[in-house]
Amino acid sequence: xxxxxxTPRHLVMGMTNKxxxxxxxxxxxxxxxxxxxxxxxxxxxxxxxxxxEQTENNSVPSRFSPECPNSSHxxxxxxxxxxxxxxxxxxxxxxxxxxxxxxxxxYFGEGSWLTVV
Amino acid sequence: SQQGEEDPQxxxxxxxxxxxxNCSYKTSINNLQxxxxxSGRGLVHLILIRSNEREKHSGRLRVTLDTSKKSSSLLIxxxxxxxxxxxxxxxxxxxxxxFGTGTSLTVIP
Numbered sequence: 001x002x003x004x005x006x007t008p009r010h011l012v013m014g015m016t017n018k019x020x021x022x023x024x025x026x027x028x029x030x031x032x033x034x035x036x037x038x039x040x041x042x043x044x045x046x047x048x049x050x051x052x053e054q055t056e057n058n059s060v061p062s063r064f065s066p067e068c069p070n071s072s073h074x075x076x077x078x079x080x081x082x083x084x085x086x087x088x089x090x091x092x093x094x095x096x097x098x099x100x101x102x103x104x105x106x107y108f109g110e111g112s113w114l115t116v117v
Numbered sequence: 118s119q120q121g122e123e124d125p126q127x128x129x130x131x132x133x134x135x136x137x138x139n140c141s142y143k144t145s146i147n148n149l150q151x152x153x154x155x156s157g158r159g160l161v162h163l164i165l166i167r168s169n170e171r172e173k174h175s176g177r178l179r180v181t182l183d184t185s186k187k188s189s190s191l192l193i194x195x196x197x198x199x200x201x202x203x204x205x206x207x208x209x210x211x212x213x214x215x216f217g218t219g220t221s222l223t224v225i226p
Contacts, residue, residue: 041218042217090159098212104165106160106162110159111157111158113157
C-alpha cells in the first residue's frame with residue numbers, strides 16, 4: 001500500500017465511450033502526475049499538477065482530459081479513444097513537484113489497465 | 118533524450134545468485150532512483166542515491182553512481198524468487214523525472 005489509490009483497476013471501453021480514471025492520494029503531497037505505460041516503452045509523463053494547478057501537458061491528445069479538484073484527487077477523463085491508447089495508466093504523487101526538495105520520492109498507484117476496443 | 122536506459126533488458130538467474138542491472142543517462146542529475154514493478158502493478162520505490170554520493174546500501178540492495186560516466190548499477194544480493202519483477206531507474210534533473218524501459222529480472226527457484 002503506497003498511499004495512492006487508483007480506480008478502476010481494469011477498464012474496457014469502446015472508441016465512442018466516455019469514461020474516467022480516478023486517483024486519490026492519502027500522503028498530503030502537493031504534486032500529482034499521470035503516466036502512461038505501454039509495452040516495451042519508457043514511462044510517458046502525461047500531465048503534472050502542483051497544488052492542483054496543471055503545470056505540464058506533455059503534448060497529450062485532447063481525448064485525454066485531466067481534472068484536479070484538490071491536491072488529493074486527480075481524474076483522467078477519456079473520450080473517443082483509439083485502440084493504441086490501450087495501456088497501463090499510472091497515477092503518482094510526490095511531496096514537491098519533481099522532487100525539488102529533500103523528499104524526492106514519487107509514489108505510484110497500482111495503475112488502471114485500459115483496453116480500448 | 119535524458120531517459121535512463123537500463124541494461125540488460127532481461128536477466129534470468131538462479132535463486133541465491135546476485136543480480137546486477139545497469140542504468141545510463143545523458144545529462145546532469147540531482148539524484149537517481151531505482152523502482153521495482155511486479156507484473157501489472159504500480160512502481161515501488163527502492164532506493165535513492167544523490168549526485169554527490171557514490172554508493173548506497175539498503176538491505177540486499179546496493180546502488181552505485183558514477184556521475185563521470187553517467188551510469189548507475191543496482192546489485193541485488195542473494196536473490197529470491199520473490200525478487201522477480203521489472204526494475205527501472207529514474208533520473209531526477211530537478212524539473213523532470215525520466216524513466217527507462219526497465220530490466221526484467223526472473224529469479225528461478
